[in-house]
Amino acid sequence: MRRGTWAHDHTLVAQASTNGVITVGQLAAIGVGDGAVGRRCAPGGPWQRLLPGIVLLHNSIPSNRERSVGAILYARDHAVLTAHAGLAAHGFARWSSTGTVDVLIPHDERRSSTSFVAVERTRRMPAVVARGGLRTATLVRCAVDAGRRTTKLDGCRSLLAEVVQRGDVSVEELAIELAESTTRGTALPRRVIEELGGGAHSVAELLAQRVYSTSGLPPMVFNRPIEDSNGNFVACPDGWLDDVGLAWEIDSLQHHLTVQDHEKTILRRARMQKLGIIVVETLPNQLRTNPRLVISDLTANYRLGTQRPRPDVRLSG
Known part of the structure; x- marks a missing residue:
């Protein structure tokens, strides 16, 4: 595309973006050079730099959705939302956070956490679920990851109970996901899942039953x-x-x-x-x-x- 064409047809930039969020590489592909990006993202300019290599096509406070889109674009092709941002994508709007946006990437990839994006490398990538144009982990994975990141028992209890009460995920599914996950931050969700399960002896027992069923x-x-x-x-x-x-x-x-x-x-x-x-x-x-x-x-x-x-x-x- 001839350099400068985008300046006379601003729809080109909007069309190349995802909900008004775009990478510097995508901008370059439609003829927007580094200099033009720098000028438009300068103080008082019409754009802003949302994350390294990621531009937001307005200069107002980013919405939670824009932050989630930016996080996925920043963490690249295989990234998926999880935890609170993932729950919001699945329709649990009240758990949407203006703080950290958590994303999962395959263990063999390298991408550092930055700004509001927390990148977690995992050997156990979940299936990708499309929700409103966003790539997110399964609901059960998002719920357990959110529980692992919750620091107060009441908050963890409220979060996991709402997921179960809506009927989207069972206590057994939560227990199995927790048993298979990393042990970091599992104390509170483990306690809550045992409460929800009516005093289950051990979250690990549900995983044991699943393993035994293949024996x-x-x-x-x-x-x-x-x-x-x-x-x-x-x-x-x-x-x-x-x-x-x-x-x-x-x-x-x-x-x-x-x-x-x-x-x-x-x-x-x-x-x-x-x-x-x-x-x-x-x-x-x-x-x-x-x-x-x-x-x-x-x-x-x-x-x-x-x-x-x-x-x-x-x-x-």
Whole structure:
């Protein structure tokens, strides 16, 4: 395009932009040189620099949508909105923030956080969802990421409860997403999800059930009390394979924070093992990082269980 043409037809610039936000590269492609960009973005000029390499085609306060568009353009092709900006794109307008706009990019890409944009590299990029012309993460990912960034329990509770109450995401979906996410900032959303789930024993248990469903082993029951032949309570393991007398325990550190908690865990396992129950222990991070190893361990112990007499215990009730 001949240099200067854009100056006589301002619709060219507007048409090349996304909601009035445009990259310097896009401006160059329609003949707007660096000098013209600099003059128009100078104090009192009709444009402004929104982010490095990103121009806003007016000089008023940027809207939340313009900031979100700018964040995606700044973080480049594979970036998606998440957390509060993502929730706003999904229609949760009251969670829209005039503060940070969070974006996710693939782990092998490099882009630094700047100004109001917080860039998070992740090995677990979500599916891209188009919402109002914006690329955003799935709603469940946005909700959990927003919860991880919330510093007050009441705020986290209000946020996640609204997502669930609208019926767009279930408590189980939130729990699985949280179990698969990074551990940074998960304390508050973990507590809220357990509340919403009516006192679920552990967020990691939902991920454990999903992993187990791919194992090909016989059906497992979860959180059912076991008793001995005299009807005495033995334990309530996270998972139980009744045909061989195998207990599966998910070792969540949050239940071992005190000496008393740790002692209770040891005594419970000792009771089971004394009765001949095979106890398989799994750490929550293994469910996320190496589910194949978890399944292999369960399979090996199940086979071991078939090679010895079944212990004289039963499901209670």
